[in-house]
Amino acid sequence: MWSNKSFQLSSFVNGRNYTVLEGFWKRGNGAHVTIVNIYCTGSLREKKEMWNEVGGFRQGQLSKAGCIIGDFNSIRRQEERKSVMLNSDYSREIKGFNDFIESSELADIPLVGRKFTWFKPNGLVKSIIDRRDSRFKEFVRSSWASYKVVGRGIFVFKEKLKKLKADLKVWNKEVFGDANQTSKEIQQRLDDLDLRDDEDGLDESEREERKSLFAKLSVSKSKQEAILFQRARQSWIKQGDLNTKFFHSSVKWRRARNQLHGIFVNKKWSDNKEEVKNKVRELFEERFARNDVCQVRLDKVDFNSISEADNEMLIGDFSEEEVKATIWGCDSSKSPDPDGFKFGFIKSCWDILKKDVVSAVKDFAGYGS
Template sequence: MVKDKWNSYPAQGSGFFRFKEKLKFLKGDLKVWNRDVFGNIHTSKKRILQEIEDLDYQACNDVLWESDRLKRIELVSRMREAEKILDSLICQKARASWFKNGDSCTKFYHSSLRWRRLGNEVKGVEVGGQWCEEPSIVHVEGNKLFENRFKSTKDFGVRLDAIEFKALSSEDSLGLIAGFSEEEIRDAVWNCEGTKSPSPDGFNFNFIK
């Protein structure tokens, strides 16, 4: 399905632009395909759970037939698969939401920001053995501190004579500006963890692989 849809999309513009546009079209078609083939996963989970409860109720009041016992095993397996799909879906939605909204609207974010500001705040300085919180004096003393610490000197006390620094060979230097081969790109993608998503478009490395 993915291959047929991918080849049917129009291909105009640069390679990267075509790739981005095809992913956008494919995302919409995958939603339709998922709805037609798998239906609503939440509804399916509730239906499977209800069938399991019916069989359990039957087992409490009567003896299950062998066919019913095998059916319950199959339903439990389908239930676990549905929960696995739901977990993956929630993870993807949470990642996309974080990429889009970040932590700007959460109570935890504002609490962390407030405590960091309090920890970094300079309330006062000690001048001549006396604690002072006057803003103008704190400002002057702060400038003096950084001026004394970072002022330049004529002699840094560091000598680099006769020290051999490691350098790249000519072959390695050319390798830094060499083009990427298809094999190198494939190895880089296949070495990435499958559930990671480079962008909030919903396509993780498992899909790309």
Template structure:
């Protein structure tokens, strides 16, 4: 959250009301423009004394950050501070306790000054033992020209865009997309709006909290919007069925589809027959995948384990002819399983460089989750209200397409 200075009863009330409304456990405030803020002042801001806080004062009359958290949500282990950033390490105690790192950063000034901060944080994250990272920051930088709306489009942001994106890539961080609004900062006169406030997380963070979503609150006293990171897992009903390309390379798959489709005895109009056949075919293909193709990840582990056993036996003495033939066949099977595994991950993750042999299972599974998060419908804006209720969202989508296909007027949702 970016608040220019913390003076004034209205600002303190706005922040306190926001904390109560969202039931947050960890807060990052940027650009406070304060030399020092006492613990008692932090208690007033939050509206509770059951908190702890760390402050980094202003640098060259600018910036200033405060990091605060509830004692029953987070336990501090250690921290380090730099020019306009603090890195907090500790135990997140909500649910099963787990070690996390939160970086609270304010990047003002020139590109050179920003780059110094980015490089320092990137180097720390690379060698840090805790891999669950969250970087909450007023970056004052955009990732692409399309993320900025202004009257003057002739300004060249290419160098800063490249440096900013390089920092995100080098730090192996993921930019969580916004929910509810398109921009996070608005110039008071309305001539400029862009996304300069972000929350970046590591792939390991997404592994732990795959339902992470970044909500943008409406602005009130600041030209910045408040960002709320939440983990939301909503049951949207049955998941869609997706056909894997690797199945089509197996003759058993094509034979099953051909035979099952011809033998389904379904009567009714054409669309009903098509729907029911696809429904039954989905069930049969799932059984084929489960009982015939099997779990390729599990197969790979079992094959590698047996190969290691034979290698260990070989180290102790000569393998028999039967053992050598078994190992040869196991290695051939292992190669086929790896090809299938890479093909499945490539299709799910939509990442081209996996075809070059750079198989990092953990990375690609995280990328798959991230792609699904990006492509998912988090909710709809119904009138002036953001709606995430699955029944309401489905009803609005159905209404929209009914209007489209019936030739009616355009519906909004």
């Protein structure tokens, strides 16, 4: 709907619990349409305010095409909400919501699929996530200590990271499995329980099972989002809502941007993989090849000089505190390598990695590679 090919936005208004969008539907006859998106809280007072404001706006738009959608957080009949005693507040809410729908000449579209669209969370998710974090760090600690690599500091660090990356892939699959498949299986079982609830109702054990499944589904969905969030490399948006469609698009765009489809060779386009690899290698070999010809002369140039103390400071070894301060100054979602570990990982496992990190930095400073 938000594609410029389908809908052209002309104006919008933000209310306390709603947003009104006006524009033209390009497909078909290009009709002028109004779309109201609702997200209301549980307060009856705020619901009444929203009904009055949106209802008043709708009265002036009755002759135009329009759609009011979203989360009204209200019910039209008692049977639409389970496990709640119908008190006077709910009675007033039901009447007020029905009056709003009728006066605005709205059609209540029948629900397809589940009978209920929201279930009360049970608060189990946080403790499960905490246990996952603990197991992850202990795995990193034991794995890192087991790697026996000999060589220069930067080589040792690189090889240990390579081994850890491979081991983490296996560990993640063994411990957590496929998050997508897990979510599908949990969702299928929840659908089965919902159908049974609609027909015959659930017994106590089945209600407890449904609570447990919702907790597991929340963890699985959070894991899916976290994986896509990392792949998308979006620093301006944080995890929270399940923005999986957005993250999928970001991942695809990032991969397409980084992919080298082909190059021009002697003014002719080539997408042959071997030819492209050879030409890229030749380009960088030529670019970084040593040139012994003196191209710049500095005769009689009077340079400013520094003190011996400053010189000692500049050529001295980096301290652990300096390396740590530099890493902590980097965005945790960023990675030094296109497909490597993020700074957030290095920070969280600093007590495990710091010796090798500092050794790699000192090695690079001493040898330049």
